[in-house]
Amino acid sequence: MIRAQGGVWVPRSAWQAWPVSSQQASRPDRRLELQRRALASLASLPASVRELGDLFAGHGHELALVGGPVRDAFLGEAFHDLDFATSARPVETERLLRSWGDASWDIGKEFGTIGARKGDVVVEVTTYRTEAYEVGSRKPAVQYGDTLEGDLSRRDFTVNAMAVRLPELTFVDPHDGLGDLAEQVLRTPVTATQSFDDDPLRIMRAARFTAQLGFDVAEDVMAAMTEMAARLEIVSAERVRAELERMLTSRWPRRGLEIMVYTEVADVVLPELAELQQTVDEHKRHKDVYEHTLTVLDKAVALETGPDGPVPGPDLVLRLAAVMHDVGKPATRRFEAGGGVSFHHHELVGAKLTAKRLKALRFDKATIKDVTRLVELHLRFHGYGDGAWTDSAVRRYVTDAGPLLERLHRLTRADCTTHNQRKAMRLSAAYDDLEERIAALREQEELKAIRPELGGEQIMEILGIPAGPQVGQAYKFLLELRMERGPVGQDAAREALEAWWAERA
Structure with a gap:
């Protein structure tokens, strides 16, 4: 009973x-x-x-x-x-x-x-x-x-x-x-205004539970979220960040972001996302960056792997990078003379904005560093399909991504949201080719741990110099040689090092 x-x-x-x-x-x-x-x-x-x-x-x-x-x-x-x-x-x-x-x-x-x-x-x-x-x-x-x-x-x-x-x-x-x-609706036990006045963090919880449960939000709750969004400013950044993390790692993070933007809560918590709406172009000269961002998030979530895969979901770093990858576009949009639109260096501007926002939300240093780096690198692939990269360029791509490579793969693929099926297929094939080349080079060279053929002790012995800045400069030269030419063997590396040293002398 x-x-x-x-x-x-x-x-x-x-x-x-x-x-x-x-x-x-x-x-x-x-x-x-x-x-x-x-x-x-x-x-x-x-x-x-x-x-x-x-x-x-x-x-x-x-x-x-x-x-x-x-x-x-x-x-x-x-x-x-x-x-x-x-x-x-x-x-x-x-x-x-x-x-x-x-x-x-x-x-x-x-x-x-x-x-x-x-x-x-x-x-x-x-x-x-x-x-x-x-x-x-x-x-x-x-x-x-x-x-x-x-x-x-x-x-x-x-x-x-x-x-x-x-x-x-x-x-x-x-x-x-x-x-x-x-x-499947979120309502408050007392009036929404009273509930949010008692604890403004509940405004963020509404967005989080929308993402977590897939529920709708009652109209009076949405109205109170809009009316009282500014009350979130009295809540500690750590508490707001915790709710944002739980929302982004929920099953339907897009729903949570949409309700935040619709109710103007994002203006307080994540204004860079809300500002993407400013890039809507009534003349249709470029895509809707806000809708594009939400689509990239959906695709990135779909590309996460199981617990034994390279990017087990839910992956907060990948999802944050998907949300923030284009936040530099509003500040860099330019209408060109021929009718085109450009966003030059928006990835660099976006990386700075991302770091600033995540610091304000009190994210840990590792998360800030990783998300910012992904935002900075998300355009690196573009142009690969237009002309073959050298092995050196592929090595640099992998080295620059470092431990973020698998996430960068997924962010780059998710960033292709074109409705032009031919273009989408061409981009997908180009990235397939890049991944195959990375795999082949890794197999040949153990690319994950690229090192010069000569270490610091050997450099000091060959050049007859003590530990100091010159050893670091020599090491950097050998690393560049390794990047450009691949494995050359210790004898060839020694000859190149001695020639480089002689030129400096």
Whole structure:
């Protein structure tokens, strides 16, 4: 037996008799399927979770599974996190979790959250709470609440405002999150304006859940996103970046970006993307760069590989590079005398804009470096099909890309969005040829680790010089020789080095 509406879980045979509102009745089959999935998922909860519910109840406290795990149970997805809400205050929660688990931690205690592990089961338990931003603060102020219903009312969206009480497994849904889950729409438990005013980061979460779940956003939520987008400026860059990362690595990142641009949230968070709309040319002299960018993102996602491939998805670096690869175009667009349009050096301008934006969003140095480099290199391939590259040029392409080569392959292929099938086939064939040449050269020369035939110690011995800048200059000369001529052998390298040294002398 499980409890459902009004507080009583009904047996499976009675599910079809559940009363539904006129709004919910539009998708009764969907509702029923969600209920079946939830029953199967909740039946698989580990026994230790039931024990935890008994423990809290035995000490006079409420405990409920809340938020994402409940939503995912209805969607039939595996539990990734087990988040609970409780009437117990953090000190009591910590005491109970220590007696239940093998280990516990209080890293989130200031927000009322205590974590614990028992075997393979990891849980986080948070005291019922409400939170809102104080004037001038970049962090939300937390206040503890007294009821589960009050705790659910402060959550971001109705689909995340459902709970299952333990240990009796009572389903609690005061805001009809199940109905919105069936309708695949994001609504807020309270008015959207109040919700976003309490925590402006929920504006970004709306975009993230659109990308993650593939859901639509209710009209009042979209209106509030537009009206209150500027409120995101009081949220720390780290929190905004975390939501942006989760959105971009979701299943449908394009949906999230589109809603951000449509509601003007991108003007605050990712203005370089929003500004691509300025390149729309009413005379159709060039393609719509904004739509092109979204298409490149879709194609790049499709080119990601499985976990054993060279670019396992979701790959944040590749996806960020796809989003940012043309952000230099608005600043470099020029209308030429003959009616053409140029964007000279937009890849270099775009790389600088990309680095600046990612730094502002507090991305880590490695991500900034890699994404910026891909933006800078994304045009390097163009022209390959017009004239054969020398082996030296191919080596430089590989060397300049370094560990980003496989991502660069995918970004370059994704960047071909032409509707001209003949041109698309020609570009694809040209890149196939380039990849084949890279593979052949790599096999011949171990291209991934190009080194001169003579190392630093040998250079010093041959030239009779001590360690210092001259050794580095000689090494660079030999590397250039290696790039230009391929493997020449140590004897030929020595002769070339001595001749170079004699000319300098």
